Amino acid sequence: MTALAVPTGSGGLRARRGRLGLRVLARAGGAVFVLWAVVTITFFAVRLVPGDPALAILGGPGSQAGPEALALVRAEHGLDRPLGEQYLAALVRLAGGDLGTSYALRMPVGDVIAAQLGGTLLLAVLALAAGWAIALGLALFSTQGGRFAAAVGGAIETVAAALPQFWLAAVLIALFSTGLGWLPPVSTGTAAGLVLPVLTLAIPVAGFLAQVMRTSLLDALASPFALSARARGESGLGVRIRHGIRHAAVAGVDLSAWAFGYLVSGAVVVETVFARPGLGRSLVQAVTGRDVPLVTGIVIVVALAYILITILADAVSLVLDPRLRSEPAG
Amino acid sequence: MPRTRTRLLPGAALAAGLLAATAGCAQTAEGPEAADGGILVYASGDAEPTCLDPHVGGNYPQALAATQFLESLVSRDASGEIIPWLAESWKVSGDGLSWEFELRDGIEFTDGTPFDAEAVKTNIEHLQDPETASSTGYLAVAKVASVEAVDAGTARFHLSAPDSALLESLAQPWTAIQSPAGIARGTDANCLAPIGTGPFVVEDWVKQDRIVFTRNDDYASAPADAGHDGPAYLAGIEWRFIADAATRYAALQAGEVDIIDNAQPDTIAQADEAAGIVELDAPRPGASNRIEFNGGQAPFDDVRVREAFVRAVDVDAAIAGLFFDTAARSSSPLSSAEPLAYGDASLFEVDPEAAGRLLDEAGWTDRDDDGTRMKDGARLELRFPVSTNQSVAAEQSLFEQLAAGAKTVGFDVRIELMDLSSWYAALAANEYELVSAPYTKVGPDVLRIVYHSDSTAPAPSGYFANLAQVRDPEIDAALDAASASQGPDERAALYEQVQQRLLANYRLLPIYDQQNHFLHRAELTGVRAMPTVSTPTFLDAKLAG
Numbered sequence: 001m002t003a004l005a006v007p008t009g010s011g012g013l014r015a016r017r018g019r020l021g022l023r024v025l026a027r028a029g030g031a032v033f034v035l036w037a038v039v040t041i042t043f044f045a046v047r048l049v050p051g052d053p054a055l056a057i058l059g060g061p062g063s064q065a066g067p068e069a070l071a072l073v074r075a076e077h078g079l080d081r082p083l084g085e086q087y088l089a090a091l092v093r094l095a096g097g098d099l100g101t102s103y104a105l106r107m108p109v110g111d112v113i114a115a116q117l118g119g120t121l122l123l124a125v126l127a128l129a130a131g132w133a134i135a136l137g138l139a140l141f142s143t144q145g146g147r148f149a150a151a152v153g154g155a156i157e158t159v160a161a162a163l164p165q166f167w168l169a170a171v172l173i174a175l176f177s178t179g180l181g182w183l184p185p186v187s188t189g190t191a192a193g194l195v196l197p198v199l200t201l202a203i204p205v206a207g208f209l210a211q212v213m214r215t216s217l218l219d220a221l222a223s224p225f226a227l228s229a230r231a232r233g234e235s236g237l238g239v240r241i242r243h244g245i246r247h248a249a250v251a252g253v254d255l256s257a258w259a260f261g262y263l264v265s266g267a268v269v270v271e272t273v274f275a276r277p278g279l280g281r282s283l284v285q286a287v288t289g290r291d292v293p294l295v296t297g298i299v300i301v302v303a304l305a306y307i308l309i310t311i312l313a314d315a316v317s318l319v320l321d322p323r324l325r326s327e328p329a330g
Numbered sequence: 331m332p333r334t335r336t337r338l339l340p341g342a343a344l345a346a347g348l349l350a351a352t353a354g355c356a357q358t359a360e361g362p363e364a365a366d367g368g369i370l371v372y373a374s375g376d377a378e379p380t381c382l383d384p385h386v387g388g389n390y391p392q393a394l395a396a397t398q399f400l401e402s403l404v405s406r407d408a409s410g411e412i413i414p415w416l417a418e419s420w421k422v423s424g425d426g427l428s429w430e431f432e433l434r435d436g437i438e439f440t441d442g443t444p445f446d447a448e449a450v451k452t453n454i455e456h457l458q459d460p461e462t463a464s465s466t467g468y469l470a471v472a473k474v475a476s477v478e479a480v481d482a483g484t485a486r487f488h489l490s491a492p493d494s495a496l497l498e499s500l501a502q503p504w505t506a507i508q509s510p511a512g513i514a515r516g517t518d519a520n521c522l523a524p525i526g527t528g529p530f531v532v533e534d535w536v537k538q539d540r541i542v543f544t545r546n547d548d549y550a551s552a553p554a555d556a557g558h559d560g561p562a563y564l565a566g567i568e569w570r571f572i573a574d575a576a577t578r579y580a581a582l583q584a585g586e587v588d589i590i591d592n593a594q595p596d597t598i599a600q601a602d603e604a605a606g607i608v609e610l611d612a613p614r615p616g617a618s619n620r621i622e623f624n625g626g627q628a629p630f631d632d633v634r635v636r637e638a639f640v641r642a643v644d645v646d647a648a649i650a651g652l653f654f655d656t657a658a659r660s661s662s663p664l665s666s667a668e669p670l671a672y673g674d675a676s677l678f679e680v681d682p683e684a685a686g687r688l689l690d691e692a693g694w695t696d697r698d699d700d701g702t703r704m705k706d707g708a709r710l711e712l713r714f715p716v717s718t719n720q721s722v723a724a725e726q727s728l729f730e731q732l733a734a735g736a737k738t739v740g741f742d743v744r745i746e747l748m749d750l751s752s753w754y755a756a757l758a759a760n761e762y763e764l765v766s767a768p769y770t771k772v773g774p775d776v777l778r779i780v781y782h783s784d785s786t787a788p789a790p791s792g793y794f795a796n797l798a799q800v801r802d803p804e805i806d807a808a809l810d811a812a813s814a815s816q817g818p819d820e821r822a823a824l825y826e827q828v829q830q831r832l833l834a835n836y837r838l839l840p841i842y843d844q845q846n847h848f849l850h851r852a853e854l855t856g857v858r859a860m861p862t863v864s865t866p867t868f869l870d871a872k873l874a875g
Binding site: 049053057069071072073103104105106107112115116170173174177178181184185186188272273274275277281282285288289290 | 373377378380381387460461462463464465468518521536537538539570571572573574576577578580581583584586587719749750751752
């Protein structure tokens with residue numbers, strides 16, 4: 001990120017480097033604090049809900065765990081020790097980079113996440129890309145000048161942004177799978193199986209992105225350089241594409257870090273409905289199964305990813321908008 | 331890894347499936363297709379097991395999977411009679427303390443280990459070893475003191491007390507027989523791929539995605555009531571987990587999967603009309619689904635209050651409205667799959683006026699502002715924790731309708747939806763007046779597990795199976811006698827007596843059998859549910875078209 005943030009303005013290079021160093025340090029410190037808070041909140045949230053993890057490990061519907069079995073499971077997972085001691089042990093373990101072993105899957109949490117991360121990332125990245133494409137299209141359409149286009153575009157954005165994912169998923173399945181028979185309703189390991197999950201995530205995100213992009217686009221079109229371009233005889237669409245999109249994109253990038261968080265939480269719904277393997281589905285199973293190590297591990301990875309994306313979005317904004325670069329950092 | 335037809339040619343398979351379904355004249359091409367076998371795709375709505383060895387823990391999702399690759403000493407036929415499987419015959423000593431099983435000859439586990447008396451001994455010891463952490467299987471063989479390998483083909487069970495339910499317990503998938511060499515690998519390895527004698531073999535388990543089973547080409551140990559001997563027709567099974575009921579059904583309609591479990595009432599009703607989809611209704615054995623009254627504390631320690639609740643609620647109307655004729659009303663503590671089930675519908679006739687009188691008699695005469703009855707300043711409030719893992723949406727609505735009915739006579743029923751762990755915790759803390767808890771077991775001995783006063787003593791976990799908290803010496807005596815009895819008629823009479831007494835004292839409100847519906851494509855034939863715990867078996871299954 002230092003490479004991207006090299007100042008281009010005049011003078012004070014050393015001072016700027018110093019400020020930049022501080023900024024990086026603060027970011028890193030903030031990240032560590034966030035991770036610690038996430039671990040702590042997750043640990044206690046999962047443990048303080050009534051219910052015994054040992055029983056969850058052994059007892060499914062209709063089965064009754066024997067006393068010896070429970071004692072053994074408690075000892076095996078350290079659940080017989082005081083909660084504070086368990087928390088400290090978990091912190092020490094996590095600080096050493098060991099995410100522990102999933103109760104339910106009997107696998108190292110790191111392995112579980114490694115196996116599931118790819119699916120969720122692919123989903124989130126594709127959904128973000130699709131969301132961007134739909135949002136740009138919508139923004140360009142709704143700012144083409146006509147009052148009608150603005151009204152229709154605005155309405156589509158608002159509705160899209162408000163759609164609950166589980167409902168959207170059900171409608172898409174009913175339409176494209178059951179009705180038309182074009183796309184499979186479940187993940188099949190093929191590209192076709194990705195379309196509906198990606199759309200389910202992308203449509204609400206596109207709604208939000210388009211709202212922000214349209215506003216920026218309108219601002220840009222009202223600015224002097226757009227007027228002069230139009231005076232030179234450029235077409236309406238040409239002006240919007242050549243001069244407006246960059247502004248819309250900056251607004252979109254700012255929102256993308258937030259959108260990524262939304263996509264990861266959306267993966268919980270989408271992966272469950274479409275029976276896709278991934279972190280979201282694992283998280284649901286881990287929470288209902290009181291699988292503390294797995295819940296903690298997934299939450300840590302998601303938090304880390306979110307921090308990285310925020311930094312990346314900042315960096316991309318700097319590249320897209322030179323004005324941000326010339327302003328003093330911090 | 332084997333691939334499915336649908337994954338190789340998604341579009342073509344889909345089109346073919348649709349054509350076949352709409353044409354309605356799909357040729358029964360049993361020639362090449364049957365020989366080819368094909369890969370069956372199964373979509374389960376049950377939770378993914380944490381361990382494929384059903385000795386470890388022991389719940390229904392494990393039984394579903396284990397039926398494909400493990401086999402038991404005995405089985406049960408459609409009429410409820412115990413029939414030979416891995417054991418050819420058996421005899422019990424006069425005092426009921428010694429059982430001798432003659433084992434089938436020439437059977438091998440899929441790792442080549444021979445199936446013999448030593449293997450049986452190893453399996454029972456595995457179930458009883460605390461390190462196995464068995465719950466269901468452990469309870470099933472609780473009265474087995476030791477197993478003696480008399481010779482390779484003869485296993486003698488020594489019991490600590492007579493157990494008339496032994497054969498039924500051994501018929502369950504939770505006590506199925508595995509390769510001793512497989513068990514010796516340790517829990518972690520054995521959980522991933524247990525080794526049995528069944529028609530399929532665990533090829534691969536991609537956790538949180540699918541289990542892949544392939545055909546056991548050397549299979550030769552079909553149960554006595556199977557459709558054919560020798561290996562299965564299918565080349566394999568792809569076992570998928572699709573938690574969402576609507577997606578599961580959509581996948582079946584689209585031909586992505588061949589069979590689904592946990593079919594919901596609305597989709598079953600839909601499927602009746604849809605071309606090309608067939609229902610298999612296979613209620614689970616053991617206990618019926620019932621609402622139990624916590625008789626261990628007020629207000630349900632008073633039989634009049636229990637009867638008042640029963641008279642106030644219209645179960646039939648609620649079932650008819652919410653289950654679209656897919657569930658039949660039960661009036662017995664036992665599943666209709668149990669030949670010894672006894673019911674008496676007359677005890678459950680709806681009569682709100684009688685309910686009101688009973689509550690008046692019991693002293694609940696005052697009313698507060700919202701109409702809830704009061705007695706000595708206490709409201710007639712009932713806590714009803716409901717596990718969302720065990721009660722589907724239709725059942726939750728059913729409970730709400732019953733609560734509305736009970737409200738008219740002055741009960742304030744508080745339904746609390748919770749996940750399985752919290753639900754166990756609420757029960758262990760005695761924080762309930764009403765509860766619905768399934769219990770699956772082969773045979774009427776399930777009555778002993780859920781209604782004997784011994785079962786009110788909590789395990790260290792706090793959980794106890796006798797959630798109605800019945801402590802009735804007469805019932806205990808009858809259950810003990812039934813357990814020790816060697817005479818089938820005497821046993822039947824004793825279990826009937828127990829059920830009569832439970833019902834007459836309004837200890838429970840039976841609702842319906844444990845719902846266990848499967849939907850499959852019509853192209854899939856030869857599927858049946860095992861008459862043991864109603865898990866589907868695909869030994870005789872064929873995929874056509």
